[in-house]
Amino acid sequence: MRNGSGDGRLHFIEPLMPTLVDKSPEGDAWIHEVKFDGYRSQIIIDEAGARIFTRRGLDWTAKYRDLAAAAKTLDVENAIIDGEIIVLNDKGLSDYAELRKAITRRQHDLYFVAFDLLHLNGHDLRDMALEERREILAAILPSDIRIQFSQDLPGDPKAIYHLVDQAGLEGMVSKRRDSKYRSGPSTSWLKAKCYTIGEFELLGVEREAGKPAFALMGEIGTREYVGSAFINSSRAIRERLWKRVQEHAGPAPKGMKRPATQWVKPGLIGRVKHLRGEEDLRHASLQDFREED
Missing domain, CATH: 3.30.470.30 (DNA ligase/mRNA capping enzyme)
Structure with a gap:
């Protein structure tokens, strides 16, 4: 000392x-x-x-x-x-x-x-x-x-x-x-x-056989990656999400390489429950999503 x-x-x-x-x-x-x-x-x-x-x-x-x-x-x-x-x-x-x-x-x-x-x-x-x-x-x-x-x-x-x-x-x-x-x-x-709920831009969905699916999220506007959110929504929401992801398929954001991810164009906004007070998403789950206004 x-x-x-x-x-x-x-x-x-x-x-x-x-x-x-x-x-x-x-x-x-x-x-x-x-x-x-x-x-x-x-x-x-x-x-x-x-x-x-x-x-x-x-x-x-x-x-x-x-x-x-x-x-x-x-x-x-x-x-x-x-x-x-x-x-x-x-x-x-x-x-x-x-x-x-x-x-x-x-x-x-x-x-x-x-x-x-x-x-x-x-x-x-x-x-x-x-x-x-x-x-x-x-x-x-x-x-x-x-x-x-x-x-x-x-x-x-x-x-x-x-x-x-x-x-x-x-x-x-x-x-x-x-x-x-x-x-x-x-x-x-x-x-x-404690947990809070916020909105983030959906960058893509990572899906691998036998593993949980995750939504990759970014800051709205900048699309800067902030973390992933477990997709534990209802079956109806998951099916609607995957349909929108396929319809909005786009290139990966600059610098991101995730082979099992289907990337999407800007315009999909996710509602995410996550730990309060963290710089990036932790213990996060996707609750729902919408198309940007």
Whole structure:
């Protein structure tokens, strides 16, 4: 964690990554938090000042000048804080699309939501229980700066998930109260994401004997590929879809090579259910389709 040169600087720690699950765990052994739609980041405070790193360890302090300045005001000698950088939309929800704009144009709108503390004042806290680490973290964060504590969500996990979904949030993260912090993929933290429905342009249909059929989807207008969606619609919709695909057969989009795919001309719009808060389609299914107006 510390630099061997003895200059008092702390090293970036690879983050613990939660496992995606269909539903959140039950029982008192878990705490539950909002899954924010932003950039996973890490604040390091040491003798060199305050630095902010991306999930992959890139130093983005220059991009987050205001948040780095806020970190310098914390009453600590040194610390490593795990969290998420977000920006809020007009509904008060974290907004991934607006985040990209805010980084370059609206630094003052950025927040760092802190949810774990890995190091404090010369002590490595990763072997402590999560609940204890979070208690210490909450105590060192004032309420009037843009570094905010991620509060636990009280109540039954099913009820919490329902409220999170209804609010339009990305999902929830459940964490074992007694868990130690270990870098890399972990089942001590579990994330359950909410679904949303959006429209995308149908690029083609991939069909192979003995395998499920998938619709390849792109952004409307640009036809930029965003992922595939499992075709689990009714038989009538599947038959109507395949008929339209054959009628609208066209060349493959530039740069795409999928031998088992029947490509289509622009003009077919698919209604896709997919995980909320992802850059590309994940766990997606085609619900229906229409011809472009």
